[in-house]
Amino acid sequence: MLRLTSHRKKVYDILNNTNKPLSCEMIYEKVENENINLSTIYRAIDYFFENDLVLKFHFNNKSYYILNQDHNHSHYFICTNCLKMDKIKCNMKDIITDLKATxxxxxxxxxxxxxxxxxxCSN
Ligand SMILES: [Zn+2]
Ligand SMILES: [Zn+2]
Structure with missing residues (x-):
């Protein structure tokens, strides 16, 4: 188990308490601790990413993160307007089989x- 400093733990808890992908700025807005600044959040996120604790998505010209909780292989739909997330079943098996075979x-x-x-959002 990774040891988390109190700042990292705070960032982790924020990611753990949402079902939407969050940017570092969004995490920063949720941190109610004046000792944590934006660069602390960036460093914590970098650490999580290096240790496979978060998944990273890039859209709207920003990076967004979610906790990499279940280590089952999965894909996501993300609404770029409201950040709703939905898991998608992996459908790549045929393509992979075909690339191997052909x-x-x-x-x-x-x-x-x-x-x-x-x-x-589409209505
Ligand atoms: Zn939406
Ligand atoms: Zn897949």
């Missing part, structure tokens, strides 16, 4: 995130 590629990993507007 091209003899050895596939190690893949990423896929779907960005768009959710049902509420």
């Amino acid at each position: 091209k003899n590629y050895q596939i190690l990993n893949h990423e896929m995130t779907v960005y768009g507007l959710c049902d509420l």
Whole structure:
């Protein structure tokens, strides 16, 4: 288990208490501790990312983070307006099988995130 300093723990708790991806600025707005500044948040997020504790998404010209809690392989839909998130079943198996069979590629990993507007935001 990783040891978290109190500042890191605070950032971790904020990510743990939301079901939306958060940018460092959004985390900063939720921190009610005058000893924590924005660069503290960036450093904590960097640390989490290096240690596989968070997943990173890039949209709206910003990076957003969620906790990498379940280590099951999964993908996400993210609404770029309200930040609603939905898990998507992995549908890459056929493509990977095909790349192995037809091209003899050895596939190690893949990423896929779907960005768009959710049902509420698209109305
Ligand atoms: Zn939405
Ligand atoms: Zn997948």
